[in-house]
Amino acid sequence: RKEVEQDPGPFNVPEGATVAFNCTYSNSASQSFFWYRQDCRKEPKLLMSVYSSGNEDGRFTAQLNRASQYISLLIRDSKLSDSATYLCVVVSYGQNFVFGPGTRLSVLP
């Protein structure tokens, strides 16, 4: 089993739709969790951290389920500019960052 797994997509959704991505991880001792977005031909950019209590930033909501070892990202009211690849990142042992393979999202007009 890979350390971090994501559905590669692509997810093709119309503007205004709500879309959710899941990411599963295998190391139960993982401590920190993040979502990144990567636009085509650009570097990954930190989107948000993920906390056990869940956190929200505008249209984006991230959740962590430690018992089931997955994190999720919900995007509400999708915009064309949300089209990107979304990477989940799991950190263990303080400095071991493991990136998922990414989920591609295309928001269609």
Next chain:
Amino acid sequence: SAVISQKPSRDICQRGTSLTIQCQVDSQVTMMFWYRQQPGQSLTLIATANQGSEATYESGFVIDKFPISRPNLTFSTLTVSNMSPEDSSIYLCSAAGTGASGQYFGPGTRLTVT
């Protein structure tokens, strides 16, 4: 957050030559990393650049091919040695203060080997 710059942004090199990529962070950071990414593919970690000691390489990457320096807490270099067309890729530098702070990436160096 940290602002990271990389030089060069792109280069076209001949087979058998070497290229050194520089990575500069605008603040002192604990961790610096080097990644490789083929277009449309996942990130692949090459190594962790350790300040004052040898880099820690991932499986499949060796120091002779990818020597790394990190003379201080804000700067690192990656050299791609004896290049072949298979080394054509985007090379990304990143930095993190702690595991809880997330990583910040440089803009990448697009390398083409002919």
